[in-house]
Amino acid sequence: MTTSANNTATAIAHTNIALIKYWGKVNEQITIPYTGSISLTLDQFYTKTKVTFDPQLTADQLLVNGKIQTNLTKVSRVLNRVRQLAGSEKFAIIDSKNFVPTSAGFASSASAFAALAGASATAAGLSLTHQELSKLARLGSGSASRSIFGNFVEWLPGDNDDNSYAVPMTDVTLTDIAVIAVNINSQSKTISSSQGMQLSANTSPYYSEWQNVVARDLVNLKHALMTNDFALFGQISEANAMRMHALTLSSLPPFTYFEPGTLEVIETIQALRADGIECYYTIDAGPNVKVLTQTANLSLIKDHLVDQFGPSRISVAHPGPGIEILEHERN
């Protein structure tokens, strides 16, 4: 990555879907997770962010899709670290646009904080490696640490600021994969993932077993990815998602991200599978379902879901690229 003499840089980062979920932080201030996680970066949904450091500013300013934002807590964690690394006291204007259609029902925090990390570091003249960018993005949102890289990515949990970062997975032979997003509800959720995961970690009696489960699921998913075993890949991903949601149900007070439509999609996938059509599902901290399938069955399953839920709720994605830092744009 080149250094910036301009104080300005733009970055594009894509969102990701977790297959082995991150759900709980040992350290909330610097986002150190209890467990590792594995995700797939997707091609269709991304955030484009321009950061400009300006000596005239008296505070950071954030625009998301053209609207001024007032809660800059997580953004400031990233920018303060950038300022510290660059030895700068300048504040920044952040202009961020999400190309994550609300109809796709994806959270944008992973792509947003990955793009912010790339753009702000470059705008401050820092020349960071992808590993360093991953640590920087992690300060904003845990899942963002993985969106620095493309395709399959593992977040190594570590136990301090320096050893908790994501890495691209090598030796993956499973490349034929498609994700069909079924949007049930794109309203923002009442319990954020940050709140939900801490409630689960603090109150679910199953939380310590979750850590053992993830350790096993990580080994098995890696095996599936390395041996091109789609059935094993789907089974492990689906089970891990449901085990994460079991933590929400077993928290005090109990809660769930599922809505009636979520269960309808689950039933549909189970019925398709009973008919011999190979597909699985995963669900993040919301009601929307992501169906995991392969090219051979993609149109059949997509058509079926379009018939049942309507075309505006369905979108298709494939493995996507890592972060892109664009040519510096002059002020």
Ligand code: DP6
């Ligand atoms: C269910 O990364 O949004 O999507 O670190 O508090 O910002 P914070 O949480 P976030 O949580 C993601 C939760 C998840 C699982 C995952 O992406 O691994």
